[in-house]
Amino acid sequence: MSGGVSEEERRARAALTRVVEPGDEHGGRWLRELGAVGLLRRLTSVSYDDALTGASEQRIHGYRTRAVRADPDGDLAAVEACGGRFVVPGDPEWPSQLDDLGDARPVGLWVRGRPDLRRWALRSVAVVGARACTSYGAHMAATLASGLAERGWVVVSGAAFGVDGAAHRGALAAGGATVAVLACGVDRAYPRGHAELIRRIAEQGLVIGELPPGSHPTPSRFILRNRVIAALTRGTVVVEAEYRSGSLVTARAAQRLGRFTMGVPGPATSGLSAGVHELLRGEAELVTDAAEVSELVGDIGDLAPPRRGPVLPRDLLDPAGARVLEALPARGTAATANDIARDAGTTVDEALGRLYELHALGFVERHGDGWQLTPQAVRRPNARRGGP
Known part of the structure; x- marks a missing residue:
């Protein structure tokens, strides 16, 4: 797994996942300019380093406090104990499309599961949506996911209640591939009600996250997690979302990154479809089944069958x-x-x-x-x- 990455670099990046919050562009810029080993060395130095520019003194103090407390060897041992690994830029398994995030790119990814993350991500689609979805939303998410899985696509979602869970279950039911991107440590099941689902995903697919083992989710971490879902996949399908929805954050991140953005329409009277319809009024594509999604994000030959009524x-x-x-x-x-x-x-x-x-x-x-x-x-x- 190491490829051209030294163990010192891997240890430093593991430590920095305790220091730099997901999507922190200050930390990302320092990491790009100083390298992981150099940045960690400066953060753990007893003297102030003027190379750490652009952040307040109070914020830098917070970085330094977390850096001193980091235990990368313990975290690496913990992820190994649960059958996982830590993948960093430069590893053969690193999905290079994450580099499109620039300084907001993950420091590294903690991964559980046997498949190769880079290869799976090459042909992947995100299916996301409302937590408090309707039976229609759950049905559409599961049907889309199972259809995509049957066509050889990897279904990526966030393991949340509602649409996310339905999408993962749909892919698993079809014997397909699915990836859960968590906003906490990959050794933790969140939400707890999805403990069995996350266990199944780890056994049959992949569970990944930016945060080290034992980390708890926070509201901001859920939102920032969505940029990874958007960057990792070829396109994002939104199934039911209100105007203020984390799923729309994922879709808009996908648009900014030049990925395909799709929405499944719902009743005009449903507040849970209002956000999707707003996307569809913009640059998102309307899709109703897996064939249409595959035609949009796939290669030449992934064409949806022609639509027509019954043959009389x-x-x-x-x-x-x-x-x-x-x-x-x-x-x-x-x-x-x-x-x-x-x-x-x-x-x-x-x-x-x-x-x-x-x-x-x-x-x-x-x-x-x-x-x-x-x-x-x-x-x-x-x-x-x-x-x-």
């Missing part, structure tokens, strides 16, 4: 037969072969030949010298003639 028997008629059928009166009254031929723009002999074919197919019946539609054909009037 009259759809199978050749053009000449269809014209003759359309020429019959719609309300069951009889017409002569001469009238039908005139309205169909054909000869009487051609019209009679087609009428007998249509009779054999159950579309028309003969009454003396006239022809009329059967009761079954009248109940399915031709759209072009504007029947009842």
Whole structure:
């Protein structure tokens, strides 16, 4: 796993996950300018270092206090004990698309699960949405996730109640791949009600997070976690979200990063769909199933099937037969072969030949010298003639 990363670099980055909060661009800039080892050395030095610019003295004091208390060896041992590892930039497993976050890029990622994170992230889609979702939202999230999993996509979400949980379960039920991005340590189950789900994800997929083992979630960490979901995946699908929703934060982060942003429409009367509809009024794409998502974010060949209504028997008629059928009166009254031929723009002999074919197919019946539609054909009037 080490690739070109030294153990000293890995230890320093592990320590810095105790020091620098997710998405902290001050810490990210210092990390870029000084390197992990150099930054940790300055933060643990007894003297003030003027290289740490851009933050208040009080804030720098907080960094230094946390740096002195950090125990990277203990954290690395803890993640190993729960079957995990610590992945950092420079590792073969590091997903390079996270570098698009610039100075807000994670210091490193704590990972539980056997699959290779970089490879899984290459073909992944985020499915996120409301915690207090409706049965419709849960159904759509699970159906989307299972359909994406069946098409070989990795489903990424945040393991929260509601849409997130439904998406993970949908992928698992299809025997597919799923990744949970946590706002706490990967050794902790949060929310507690999803302890069994998170355990299953760790066994069959991946559980990842920026925070070291034992860390608790906070409201700000949930919001900042969403940028990782957006950056890691090719696109984000939002299923039910109010105007003020963390899911919209994920979607807007995806837009800023140039990823695909999609929304599943809901009832216009539902407040839980209001945020999604606002996205759809902007640059987000409307999707209703996994095929449409795959067509948007996939490669050439990942096309959704054409959309059409049910195939009716009259759809199978050749053009000449269809014209003759359309020429019959719609309300069951009889017409002569001469009238039908005139309205169909054909000869009487051609019209009679087609009428007998249509009779054999159950579309028309003969009454003396006239022809009329059967009761079954009248109940399915031709759209072009504007029947009842």
